[in-house]
Amino acid sequence: MGAPRGGRERHHQKERKSTQAAANGKFRRRKGRKDDEIEEIEALDSRIAAGAPQPGTNPLASVLEKEGAAEEGKDGTLRPYVGAKMFEQLPISDRTMRGLKDAKYTHMTAIQRAALPHALCGRDVLGAAKTGSGKTLAFLIPVVEKLFRLRWSNMDGVGALIISPTRELAVQIFDELKKVGKNHSLSGGLLIGGRKDVEAEKDRVNNLNILVCSPGRLLQHMDETPNFDCSQLQVLILDEADRILDMGFAGTLNAILAQIPKQRQTLLFSATQTRSVQDLARLSLKDPEYLAVHSESTVATPARLQQTAMIVPLDEKLDMLWSFIKTHLHAKTLVFLSSCKQVKFVHEAFKRLRPGVPIACLHGRMKQAQRLIVFYKFCEAKHSVLFATDVASRGLDFPTVDWVVQVDCPEDVASYIHRVGRTARYTAAGRSLLFLVPSEKNILAALEAARIPISTIKPNMSKIQRVSEALAGLLSKDPDLKYMAQRSFVTYLRSIHVRSDKSVFDVSKLPINEFALSLGLPTTPRIRFLKKGAGNLSQSSHQNVEHEVDESADDMEKDHGGERTNEDSSSDDPDSKADTGGNLKAGNKRSKLDRLFHRKNADVLSAAYDKMRSHEGGGSQATGAEEGAKDDDFLTRKRSTREAEPNEDANEIVSSRPLKDSRQPKKKKLKIDPNKGGNQRLVFDDEGNALPPLLALAKQKNLGGQSNSDIGKLFYLEVLSVIY
Numbered sequence: 178m179g180a181p182r183g184g185r186e187r188h189h190q191k192e193r194k195s196t197q198a199a200a201n202g203k204f205r206r207r208k209g210r211k212d213d214e215i216e217e218i219e220a221l222d223s224r225i226a227a228g229a230p231q232p233g234t235n236p237l238a239s240v241l242e243k244e245g246a247a248e249e250g251k252d253g254t255l256r257p258y259v260g261a262k263m264f265e266q267l268p269i270s271d272r273t274m275r276g277l278k279d280a281k282y283t284h285m286t287a288i289q290r291a292a293l294p295h296a297l298c299g300r301d302v303l304g305a306a307k308t309g310s311g312k313t314l315a316f317l318i319p320v321v322e323k324l325f326r327l328r329w330s331n332m333d334g335v336g337a338l339i340i341s342p343t344r345e346l347a348v349q350i351f352d353e354l355k356k357v358g359k360n361h362s363l364s365g366g367l368l369i370g371g372r373k374d375v376e377a378e379k380d381r382v383n384n385l386n387i388l389v390c391s392p393g394r395l396l397q398h399m400d401e402t403p404n405f406d407c408s409q410l411q412v413l414i415l416d417e418a419d420r421i422l423d424m425g426f427a428g429t430l431n432a433i434l435a436q437i438p439k440q441r442q443t444l445l446f447s448a449t450q451t452r453s454v455q456d457l458a459r460l461s462l463k464d465p466e467y468l469a470v471h472s473e474s475t476v477a478t479p480a481r482l483q484q485t486a487m488i489v490p491l492d493e494k495l496d497m498l499w500s501f502i503k504t505h506l507h508a509k510t511l512v513f514l515s516s517c518k519q520v521k522f523v524h525e526a527f528k529r530l531r532p533g534v535p536i537a538c539l540h541g542r543m544k545q546a547q548r549l550i551v552f553y554k555f556c557e558a559k560h561s562v563l564f565a566t567d568v569a570s571r572g573l574d575f576p577t578v579d580w581v582v583q584v585d586c587p588e589d590v591a592s593y594i595h596r597v598g599r600t601a602r603y604t605a606a607g608r609s610l611l612f613l614v615p616s617e618k619n620i621l622a623a624l625e626a627a628r629i630p631i632s633t634i635k636p637n638m639s640k641i642q643r644v645s646e647a648l649a650g651l652l653s654k655d656p657d658l659k660y661m662a663q664r665s666f667v668t669y670l671r672s673i674h675v676r677s678d679k680s681v682f683d684v685s686k687l688p689i690n691e692f693a694l695s696l697g698l699p700t701t702p703r704i705r706f707l708k709k710g711a712g713n714l715s716q717s718s719h720q721n722v723e724h725e726v727d728e729s730a731d732d733m734e735k736d737h738g739g740e741r742t743n744e745d746s747s748s749d750d751p752d753s754k755a756d757t758g759g760n761l762k763a764g765n766k767r768s769k770l771d772r773l774f775h776r777k778n779a780d781v782l783s784a785a786y787d788k789m790r791s792h793e794g795g796g797s798q799a800t801g802a803e804e805g806a807k808d809d810d811f812l813t814r815k816r817s818t819r820e821a822e823p824n825e826d827a828n829e830i831v832s833s834r835p836l837k838d839s840r841q842p843k844k845k846k847l848k849i850d851p852n853k854g855g856n857q858r859l860v861f862d863d864e865g866n867a868l869p870p871l872l873a874l875a876k877q878k879n880l881g882g883q884s885n886s887d888i889g890k891l892f893y894l895e896v897l898s899v900i901y
C-alpha cells in the first residue's frame with residue numbers, strides 16, 4: 178500500500194528540499210573550510226616573513242623568551258619563531274601539527290631547531306648533524322608545509338623530490354612522511370629499484386606530489402616515463418648526499434639536476450660532509466644556510482654511545498665474533514662486514530652452528546622483497562644479530578640496537594661514524610665494538626683526530642670459543658658452503674688490496690694461510706690479484722695453495738653495468754660497487770682522508786668506558802643468557818682515550834617523549850579511502866604485478882598475522898599510496 182498521491186508529493190518535495198539544504202550546507206562547509214585554509218595560509222605567510230631569521234645566523238643561538246603556543250596575533254603582533262624549542266612555536270599548519278602530535282613529536286632536536294626556521298622561509302639549507310639526531314623531520318616538515326602553503330593539489334603534479342642513497346632508507350623516509358603528512362590532501366609515492374612492475378608506476382607517477390626515490394629509479398622515470406613532468410618542482414631534498422656520491426651516483430644526480438627547474442628550494446643533509454658534498458652544494462644550492470649543529474661538540478659521535486676497539490688477528494676474527502655473539506645472546510646486534518660474500522658466508526655458517534639467537538643478513542645482492550622482510554623483522558626484534566654490509570650503515574633507524582660490531586675495519590672515518598650511528602639514536606644509549614687486525618691500528622689515531630672517543634679493550638681469552646674446527650667440518654661436507662668460504666676469503670683480501678691508505682690497509686701484512694684455515698678451508702685459495710706486487714706475501718711458496726677461485730663467477734654477479742635498471746639489480750646499492758672493485762673508486766677518494774679526519778661538522782659521541790662498565794645490568798645485554806657469560810667478562814678494558822662529558826647532548830635534545838616511545842618498532846598503517854579520487858593505491862603481488870583493487874582490498878584485510886611474505890607485501894602495498 179502506497180501513501181495517498183498528495184501526501185507522497187509533499188513527502189518528495191520535503192525530501193528534495195532537505196537534500197538541497199544538505200548539499201548547500203556541504204558546499205558552504207566546504208567553502209568555509211577553503212576560506213579557513215586560505216586564512217591560515219595567509220597568516221602563516223605573514224608570520225614567516227615577519228620573523229625570518231637573519232641569513233647566515235644559526236637559530237640555535239637564539240632563545241625564545243616564552244615557551245608554549247601563545248595565541249596568534251591577539252595584539253596584532255606576529256609571534257617570533259627563531260629560537261623556538263617546540264614544534265608548536267613554529268609557523269606550521271594545523272594539519273602538520275596534528276600529524277606531529279599524533280607521532281608524539283613535541284620538542285625539536287638541535288638540527289630541527291636550527292634548520293626549520295630557515296627552511297620554512299624557503300631558503301636552501303646544507304645541514305650537518307650527528308647520526309640519529311632527527312634530520313629526517315628537518316627536511317620533511319618544510320616539504321609538506323611548502324606544498325600546503327602553495328595549495329598544491331593532485332592536478333599540480335610533482336612538487337617535491339626526496340632522493341635517498343638506499344632503498345631501505347627511502348622506505349623509512351616514506352614512513353615518516355606519512356606521519357607528518359597524514360592530515361594533508363597531498364599524495365606521495367615511493368619509487369625505488371628492485372620492483373619489476375615499473376610500468377604500473379609509470380601510469381601513476383605524474384599524479385603524485387611528493388616522490389621519495391632512489392636516484393637510479395628516479396632517472397629511469399625521467400628518461401622512460403612519457404609525460405613525466407617535474408617542471409613545476411618546488412623542493413628537492415638530498416638525504417645522505419655524501420653517500421649518494423660515494424656510491425657512484427654523481428652522474429645520475431647530475432642528469433637529474435639537469436632535468437629539474439633551477440628555480441626551486443634545495444635541502445641537503447648528512448651526518449658527515451665531504452669535499453664532494455661541498456662541490457655538490459656549490460652546484461645545486463643557492464646561497465645556502467650552512468647549519469652544522471654539532472660542530473662545536475668535543476666529540477663527533479652521539480653522546481650516549483660507548484665505543485671500543487679491540488686488536489684481533491685476522492685468523493681469530495670469526496672466533497671472536499662467535500664468542501661475542503654467544504656472550505650477548507640477549508642483545509640486539511648489528512654486525513658489519515665489508516662485502517656481500519662475507520656476509521653471506523658468515524651468516525650461512527653461523528646459522529648452521531646454531532648460536533642460540535636469531536640471526537639474519539642484509540646486503541645489496543638480495544631480492545628487494547627479501548631485504549625489506551629482513552629490515553622490518555630486525556626493526557621489531559628484541560634479541561637478534563644482523564650481519565650486514567654498508568647497505569645498512571646510512572640513515573637506517575632500527576629501534577633499540579644495543580651493539581654495533583664492526584668485524585671489518587671501515588674504509589674511512591665517515592663510514593665508521595655512520596656505522597656506529599645505527600645505535601645510540603635520538604636519546605637512546607648504545608655500544609660499539611671495532612675489530613682491528615694489528616696492521617690496522619693506525620686508524621685509531623685518525624678516529625681520535627676526528628674527535629671520536631674510543632677505548633681499546635682486550636678480550637678475556639678464557640671466554641673465547643673457537644669455531645674454525647666446526648667450520649672445517651661443515652665445509653668438508655658441503656661444497657657449496659666451501660665455495661662461499663673461498664669467495665668470502667678472496668673478496669675480503671681484495672677489499673683490503675684496493676684501499677689506498679696503505680698505512681692502514683696493507684694486504685701484504687696479513688696472515689693469509691692462517692686466515693683461510695680460520696674460515697674452515699683446508700687449503701688457501703689462489704688469488705690472482707695478489708700475484709703481482711703483493712710484497713712479501715708469497716702464496717706460491719705455500720704448499721697448501723689450492724686452485725684459483727673462479728673470480729669470473731664474482732664478475733658474473735656484477736651490477737648490470739649502468740646505474741639504472743628496473744629489475745633487482747644492485748644499481749641503487751653500495752654493495753654493487755663494494756664487491757666488484759668499486760672500492761677502487763672509493764680508494765681514490767681516500768686521498769681526501771686527511772681532510773675528512775679534520776672535518777669540523779662531523780658527528781658526536783661521548784661516553785667513558787668507565788661508564789660503560791658501570792652500565793652493567795642495564796639495557797638488554799647478555800645478563801641472564803643461559804649459554805653465555807656476561808659481556809663484561811668477555812671484554813676487558815685496556816686503554817681509554819679521550820672521554821667525553823656524559824651528558825653533552827642533554828641541552829640540545831629535549832623531549833617529553835618517553836625513551837621507550839622513540840624505540841618502538843614501526844607499525845605499518847594501511848588506510849584505504851575508497852572515495853578518494855585521483856591517486857589510487859596500487860597493490861602488487863609477490864612477483865611485483867599490480868593486483869585489481871578489490872583483490873587488493875581483500876588482501877589487506879588479512880594483514881593481521883603477518884607471515885614473511887606478508888611483510889614483503891606490506892612494502893608493495895604502500896608503493897604510490899596516498900597520504901591522507
Ligand SMILES: Nc1ncnc2c1ncn2[C@@H]1O[C@H](COP(=O)(O)OP(=O)(O)OP(=O)(O)O)[C@@H](O)[C@H]1O
Nearest residue numbers: 282284285286308309310311312313448572574603
Ligand atoms: N623531535 C623529535 N622528537 C622525538 N623523536 C624524534 C624527533 N626527531 C626525530 N626523532 C626520532 O629520532 C630517531 C632518529 O631520527 P632520524 O632518523 O631522523 O635521524 P638522522 O639524523 O636522520 O640519523 P642518520 O644520520 O643516521 O640518518 C627516529 O627514531 C625519530 O623518530
